[in-house]
Amino acid sequence: MSLDHIIIQGGIPLKGTVTAAGAKNAALPILASTILGGGECLITNLPQVRDTTTLQTLLGLLGASVKTDEGRVAIDTTALQSTEAPYDLVKTMRASILVLGPLLTRFGEATVSLPGGCAIGLRPVNLHLDGLRQLGASITLEKGYIHAQASKLQGGQITLEIPTVTGTENLMMAACLAEGTTVIDNAAQEPEVVDLASFLVKRGARIAGAGSNRISVEGVRQLHGAEHQVMPDRVEAATYLMAGAITHGDIQVDQCIPQHLEAVSRLLQSCGADISQSHNTIRIKTSSRLHAVDVTTQPYPGFPTDLQAQMMAVMSVAEGKSIIHETIFEGRFLHVPELQRMGAAIEIDGARALVQGASTLTGAPVMASDLRASAGLVLAGLAAEGETRLSRIYHLERGYERMVDKLQGLGAMIQQRAAWA
Ligand code: EPU
Numbered sequence: 331m332s333l334d335h336i337i338i339q340g341g342i343p344l345k346g347t348v349t350a351a352g353a354k355n356a357a358l359p360i361l362a363s364t365i366l367g368g369g370e371c372l373i374t375n376l377p378q379v380r381d382t383t384t385l386q387t388l389l390g391l392l393g394a395s396v397k398t399d400e401g402r403v404a405i406d407t408t409a410l411q412s413t414e415a416p417y418d419l420v421k422t423m424r425a426s427i428l429v430l431g432p433l434l435t436r437f438g439e440a441t442v443s444l445p446g447g448c449a450i451g452l453r454p455v456n457l458h459l460d461g462l463r464q465l466g467a468s469i470t471l472e473k474g475y476i477h478a479q480a481s482k483l484q485g486g487q488i489t490l491e492i493p494t495v496t497g498t499e500n501l502m503m504a505a506c507l508a509e510g511t512t513v514i515d516n517a518a519q520e521p522e523v524v525d526l527a528s529f530l531v532k533r534g535a536r537i538a539g540a541g542s543n544r545i546s547v548e549g550v551r552q553l554h555g556a557e558h559q560v561m562p563d564r565v566e567a568a569t570y571l572m573a574g575a576i577t578h579g580d581i582q583v584d585q586c587i588p589q590h591l592e593a594v595s596r597l598l599q600s601c602g603a604d605i606s607q608s609h610n611t612i613r614i615k616t617s618s619r620l621h622a623v624d625v626t627t628q629p630y631p632g633f634p635t636d637l638q639a640q641m642m643a644v645m646s647v648a649e650g651k652s653i654i655h656e657t658i659f660e661g662r663f664l665h666v667p668e669l670q671r672m673g674a675a676i677e678i679d680g681a682r683a684l685v686q687g688a689s690t691l692t693g694a695p696v697m698a699s700d701l702r703a704s705a706g707l708v709l710a711g712l713a714a715e716g717e718t719r720l721s722r723i724y725h726l727e728r729g730y731e732r733m734v735d736k737l738q739g740l741g742a743m744i745q746q747r748a749a750w751a
Contacts, residue, residue: 334749337720338693341577344742345740348740350562350567352401353565354379355636358382358385359428362389363530365392370404371406375562381423385425386398386405391416394409413441415442417443419443420443428500430476431462434480438480439478449699461500461514462500462504484508484509484510495522498514502526506537510548511546513547530553533553562585564634565636571612572643572709576643576709581613582613588612595607598614601623602616604616620644620647621650622652623648625652625654627655639707641654642666642685643669643706643707646676647690654682654685669707673694690715693716693718696710696720697722698722702729704725711744712737
């Protein structure tokens with residue numbers, strides 16, 4: 331875990347081209363799905379971030395063969411023996427819950443530590459567990475662990491109360507090897523769910539409707555190995571677009587899928603940014619101060635909660651007032667006190683933040699609290715006058731590949747320093 335910090339000298343308009351990495355939130359379920367067995371899977375465009383490393387460590391711990399080579403990993407879970415995901419690992423990454431469905435459906439049992447508290451909200455996993463129960467699993471909670479059992483899962487009808495992303499993924503994976511057909515209603519429609527489904531289909535799974543709110547999965551006896559390139563990271567791509575917006579720069583993001591970012595592009599355009607796109611690039615140009623707009627986070631295709639902190643940084647220097655309504659996670663405003671330290675005028679009213687755009691922010695020492703909050707603070711630092719020092723950047727390293735290098739490539743004065751420097 332890196333205790334380094336980042337030093338930013340703000341106020342430089344960023345210019346140039348940056349390439350999007352593979353999507354962390356697609357890579358994680360894809361890695362977990364290799365547990366379903368069927369021979370070697372080769373996964374490429376794997377983002378080099380701590381969360382994907384953690385999941386590979388977990389697979390190794392369960393007994394999988396994991397051979398990594400810069401952005402590619404070959405995984406074979408044929409010899410996998412353990413069905414237990416231990417607390418020490420799960421506590422470092424909640425997405426470890428993604429191994430529950432695959433372990434249970436392949437081995438008839440799974441023991442996964444119950445993910446604990448989280449900085450951005452309560453984040454329970456009750457919907458994952460209820461869905462698995464509907465497929466015939468018996469589930470108990472004991473000494474901090476989820477114990478799931480089912481000699482053979484049976485297809486069934488599941489209606490999710492909330493379109494949970496990892497819940498949909500867990501259930502879709504579990505249904506692949508269940509007996510009969512499973513229908514998941516009110517399913518998450520995120521592109522990452524579609525990417526996972528397309529990997530599973532390459533391996534022989536029978537899945538229809540991924541990307542809509544009704545997914546149906548016809549169980550098969552077994553899957554086979556396949557190669558898959560992870561989709562581009564839409565949250566990372568949009569974070570760089572917002573870095574362009576907040577510094578009044580001119581940035582092109584290559585190897586992204588503009589269609590995944592329609593809600594974000596529309597919002598940035600309505601603030602006054604000039605956005606153009608080709609089939610796999612987006613360019614943003616901003617020459618004058620943006621004007622404030624209201625933002626409401628929503629499940630896909632709405633504006634993502636994973637970009638709320640970054641957008642709040644952009645709004646904190648826009649002209650006018652913005653209301654930012656966080657509807658997905660109740661605690662996802664930990665960046666607010668830090669932005670206030672940089673001079674942002676923000677008031678919290680329940681799930682809403684009222685942002686009065688300031689003409690400028692000032693650099694300050696600030697602290698990261700979670701992954702996307704850290705990204706918001708980096709953006710604020712890029713726009714602020716003077717020096718910002720961001721500590722606890724291990725949060726950033728969970729999900730942004732080489733962010734400091736990429737921003738340097740766009741002309742930012744940003745450096746990573748050791749904790750004691
Ligand atoms: N929820 C429940 N019960 C459940 C599951 C979810 O009440 O069993 C609630 C959550 O508490 C939350 C809402 O449903 O209020 C939506 O949560 P969801 O389950 O969709 O979130 P997640 O699957 O745990 C994924 C991403 C998050 C992203 C959210 C929302 C991964 C690995 N994580 O989390 O990504 O914010 O969807 O889009 O895919 C990040 O990358 O920084 C990150 C937090």
